[in-house]
Amino acid sequence: MDELRDLLNKAVEELREEGLEPDILLVGPRFIEYAVELLRECRFKIYKIEELGYDAVIADSTYLGQMKRASRRISIEPLLVENEMWEEIKNLEI
Template sequence: MRELRDILERAINELREEGLEPDVLLVGPGFIEHAVDVLRECRLKVYRIEELGYDAVIADSKYLGQMKRASRRISIEPLLVENEMWNELRNLEV
């Protein structure tokens, strides 16, 4: 999913602009299911966290838990809903 790759890159860049060094990606099983290729390319340490579901958290591990701005949480669920909607619209006979 190109959109997901863009969202990840944007979150990583935001953290870097704030002087942080994102090095870990915590992902839920639903996120992994739809983003395997993106995760292989991301160059971050990836950890599966069951409780995250369809979400992921990009973080600088040195500051995780110490500073709220040291991480960004993203969700793949809105992208899945949007893609499903577009697929339904394409399938309509107009």
Template sequence: MNEVKELVKKAIEELTREGLKPDIILVGPKFLEYWGDISEDCELKVYEIEELGYDAVVADSAYLGQIKRASRRISVEPFLEEREVWREIEKLEI
């Protein structure tokens, strides 16, 4: 899912512009299903956390928990909902 890869890249760029150095990504197992092969897309350390489900958090580990802007949360659920809406629309178009 290219949209997910783009969201991760955007989060990394935003954090970098703010002077942070994103070095980790915490991902839920459902997020991993839609991201694909992480190793070819990401230089961040990846930690799978069951409780995140469809979400991921890109962060600078040096500041995580200390300042609010040290991380960005990403979710694939909006993409799944949009995909389902389009499927329903296609069913209606007979």
């Protein structure tokens, strides 16, 4: 999913612009299902967190819990809904 890769890269860039160095990725089980290949390419330490569901949190572990802006949360759920919508539209075309 290129869209997911773009979301992840955007979150990383935002953190770096704030002077942080993201190094961990907390991911929900549903996020893992749809992003396995992306996670394999990822150079972050990855931790599965059941409560995150379709979401993931990218963070600088040095400042996580100390600063609000030390992490970014992204969700795969809106992308899945959008992809389902486009599939339905394609199926309607005659």
